[in-house]
Amino acid sequence: MATEFDNSLHWGFFLTGTTLTSETGKYVRVSELVLSALRAAGVFSNMVDGIVAPATDKLWLDKNFDPAVLKEWDATGASWVPMTYGRLFGRAAVDKLTVTGGTGNAVVVSQPAGFQADRLYLMTPTADNSGAATINVSGVGTYAVKYGDGADIGPNEFKTGRQAVLFFTGTRFEAVFPLDGLSTAVIAAQASADSAAASALLSQKYAANPEDVEVTPGLFSAFHWYRKSLAIWTNLTNTVAGWIHGSGTKAVLVDADEFGIADSEWSWSLSKVSWANIKAGIASATMTLTNKTIQDAASVSVKSTSNGPLISAESTDAGSTSGPQSELYRNSASPAANDFLGKIIFSGNRSDGTKATYSEIGSRVSDPTLGSVDSQLYIQSYVNNALSAFWFGAGMWHATTGVDPGTGKLNMLEVQQSGTPIRPLVKSASMNLTGLTAVDFTSIPSWAVRVTIALHAVQPSGTDNILVQVGDAGGGVKTSGYASASTVGTSPSTSSAGHVVRSAAASKSTNGTITLERLSSTNDYWVSSHAVADGTGGNSAAGGGSANLAATLDRVRFTLTGANTFSAGTVGISWE
Known part of the structure; x- marks a missing residue:
């Protein structure tokens, strides 16, 4: 059988x-x-x-x-x-809906085995909803998600990583434990506590009856509701913690942003503070920082409405070493020549109220090599809306004059004393006179107030005297209007064509200097003096002269009084 x-x-x-x-x-x-x-x-x-x-x-x-x-x-x-067995006995069980895609407001899940109406389902969302939501069951259809009263679910009812219990009616999903109902137990607990005060006899029962033990039919103790509230609150706090951890990140806080705190002045109850409150509290607080590091901050701003010291550093060390100290450390993993290091910026407002940098003090790496480290310091400011910088290295120089001049050296466009430029002595290249009738020295700067002509073994081919003429850019070389004389012993020579230096013999080899000097910075009178000697005959000549130019001197001609040529000699010029 x-x-x-x-x-x-x-x-x-x-x-x-x-x-x-x-x-x-x-x-x-x-x-x-x-x-x-x-x-x-x-x-x-x-x-x-x-x-x-x-x-x-x-x-x-x-x-x-x-x-x-x-x-x-x-x-x-x-x-x-x-x-089937599953359809008959699986109704009381909770089946799982596995999220496979979609968004917080349009969730897509795979079809579970034995998917049917009047059954509970557990779903773990992968995205937050912002309002009304639907669930698409793959291969079956799309269903709205509602509360028990038929209303659309609210924002964040679906929260990433927080499990949601849903009841499927056959036409829609309903949230079984909606967030908007979490406060119901808390309100009921308060109502229970208020009722307990009405009866001294029942107060102990209402206060301490165990969880799920009725005081009177349908009524429970405060302890019962505390346990229920605690369970809900524990779930809520765990859920909120998950929400916070899984929420998006806000990069920049604004004054209206709010934070929850346990308020010590209100028995550690929940209060809120805004970002504006926090900033104001920090600003008014006095804090001492000892060996502290502010790390990974894009910038730190310290503001004040007064003109007193904003940041003060004090050292109580009684030793002889420097202190207190301030350090600007560029912690670069790959230091290289010409890397700029820290700098101090002096800023202010322009006339239109916008912020501008006015001056800077900074440093730059010249050579980061261990054992041969070189660096430069610069101080720069704005002049006529353009940067003007002084640099300090082995020497000192201005940005417009080039590079470091070397140890102990100064490289500047101009040095002044009490507003008056101190000009350097500039020497031009010397010229060989052999076979020439004249040599012109041009491009003499306008600031020159003294010009010196040096002669070495200068010999004319005949009896001509040496002649020095001056000139300017407008009129060229001046060939008349001079008052000059040169004397050897008791034999004078004069000339109105230039500053004359007596030679008068082909055998004479003249050595010495001729000096031209501007009479005043307010006019263009140039006076001359000379003292030369005959290197072969032992005679000497001395004299002087003057001439008035129409404009600033910029050239000097070294020539002869007649048609002779130079048979030998070298001439050089310098100015200052």
């Missing part, structure tokens, strides 16, 4: 009376007999058998088949489907 029924082969037998006859003896399929017995026992009280489907809220024993098939209406697929 078989140990179990084969529904397609075995039949069940029962009597409709107490006496077995052909009328009272009935046989049916085993499954139909069992289901009928369960209906009679009230388990399947909503089961209807027949060949026509009943209302969709009933179970249907479909006798269009043999054996008959127990079915239920599947609202999801809009069809009658066979009743």
Whole structure:
């Protein structure tokens, strides 16, 4: 005999009376007999058998088949489907909805096995919702998510990583434990505490009855509601912590941003402060920082409405070493020549109220090599809206004059004393006179007030005297209007064509200097003096002269009084 029924082969037998006859003896399929017995026992009280489907809220024993098939209406697929173990006994279980994509407001999940209506589902969102939401069950359809009253769920009902319990009605999902209901238990706890005060006899019970033990029918103690509230609060705080941890990051705080605090002045209850409150509190606080580091800050701003010292450093060390000290450390992993280091910036406002940099003090690496480190310091400011910088290295120089002149050297465009430029002595290249009749020295700067001509073994080819003429850019070389004389012994020579230096013999080899000097900075009178000697004959000549130019001197001509040429000699010029 078989140990179990084969529904397609075995039949069940029962009597409709107490006496077995052909009328009272009935046989049916085993499954139909069992289901009928369960209906009679009230388990399947909503089961209807027949060949026509009943209302969709009933179970249907479909006798269009043999054996008959127990079915239920599947609202999801809009069809009658066979009743299975999972559909029958899985209704009280919570099944899992696995999120596979979508957004916080349009979630996509995979279809779970045995997906059906009137069942609880657990879903872990991967994104926050901002308002009304839907869930698309892959291969089935898209369903709205509502509260029990039919309203759309609010923002953040779905929170990344926070599990949500949902009930599927067949046409929509409903949030089972909505966030907007979390305060209900807290309100009930307060109501319970208020009621306890009305009765001294019940106060102890209302205060301390164990959790889930009624004080009176339907009423519970404060401790009961405390435990319920604690459970809800614990869940809430864990949830809120998850929300905070999983929320987006705000890069820049604004004054209106708010933070929750445990307020010591209000028995550690929850209060809020704004970012503006926090900044004001920090600004008014006095704090001492000892060996502290402000790290990874883009900038630190210290503001004051007064003109007193804003930052003060004090050292109480009694030693002889320098202190207190301030350090600007460029902690570069790859230092290189011409890297700029820290700098001090002096800023202010322009006339239109906008911020501007007026001056800077900074440093630059020349050579970072261990054992041969070189650096430069600069001080720069704005002159006529352009940067003007002085640099200090081995020497000192201005940015417009080039590079470091070397140890102990100064490289500037101009040095002044009490507003008057101190000009350097500039020497021009010397010239060989052999075969020439004249040499012109040009491009003498306008600031020159003294010009010195040096002669070495200068010899004319005949009896001409040496002649020095001056000139300017407008009139060229001046060839008349001079008053000059030169004397050897008692023999004078004069000239109005230039500053004359007596030679008067081809055999004379003249050595010495001729000096031209500007009479005053307010005019262009140039006076001359000379003292030369004959290197072969032992005679000497001395004299002087003057001439007035129409403009600033910029050239000097060294020539002869006649048609002779120079047969030998070298001439050089310098100015200052």
